[in-house]
Amino acid sequence: MARKKVALRYIRNSSTRRVTFEKRRNSLMKKAGDLGALCNTKACVLVYGEGASMPDVFPSHADAVAILSKYKYMPDLVQFKNTMSQEEFLIERITKLQEEANMFRCEREDREIRILLHKAMLGGSLDAHEVARVGPKLEVILKNLGDRITKISKKPPALQPHATYVTNNIGDVSSTSTEASGLA
Template sequence: MARKKVALRYIRNDSTRLNTLKKRTKNLMKKAGEVATLCNAKACVLVYGEGAMVPEVFPSHAEAMAILSRFESMPEVPQLKKKMDQETILSRCLIQLRHQVEKIRCEREDREARILLHKAMVSGHLPGNIEELTTMARKLELILKSLRERITKITGQPPVYQAQAPYVTGGMDMGSPMYQALRQQQEGWLDMARSQGNPDTQIYNGHSTSL
């Protein structure tokens, strides 16, 4: 049975925390011994328990002191090449978390923009909220930019847009000749993009988006 992923957070129960420390310390020292044997390398482990004045040492106190003395006698550049303190580790973790948060935020905004576009297409009405309008306009501009790039790549020349009446907030006559002509023009572009079989292009309710 595969091991479950353990959440890296402080164990508040005293008994569980001490037992986990003993178990993990034993496994860590075992792994260090295996690395030293398999790779013919020098390795030592020092673990200070909670409130302990003397650490648990592997392989022995004398050998650990010899390894540490050899390490400290090395030139400063090789010594610090892969050495990290707690602050550096936490800073890297913080940067990774910020990237994850930014990625999730972008995905959420993209999903909300898609929903707004879908509602506008189905109902024929634009949202009255300025924030939703801005979000939808930004997403629509990205979709149009992607379409222009695809059409230019397929035909070898940029698309030519026909002049049309401005969209009136509050709805459009879906049966009007202007709307039908615009719809046919968009469908023609989309059919052209579909015919290329590009897996990077996804058609979403009449709009083309690049993943």
């Protein structure tokens, strides 16, 4: 049976508060003992109760003093190896988020360029800005294809002549048919 979520707030009834404190204190000390046994570590717990002059100590006062003094006299390098200030944490988190944002930006740009390439392959026209964006990506794709062909066939790909670009008389059917017949 699952427990209900307990609201973390001050318990006004003193007898209920005392009983809850004792139960949770005992549970905390049991868990500290289990942690020490399961992980072969030394753990101690100090709990200051409401109105108590001395804390409740686990496992014993002498063992807790030994554990705390061993920690206190540890070199700073070992003692604070994994600790960081709030500023260091925020700088690290910002750096990770910036790297993630750059990765998403690169993926988005790559997707947009592939859409433009697809548009051009279907016969759509690209403006100068779009051509400038597509050019470097197209070169990378062609280089990767050449590398794959080389890897699969174990010989370099044969150089194929590029088609000449027609810059004048684009709409004139007679000039394109003349050029096409000249190529044949």
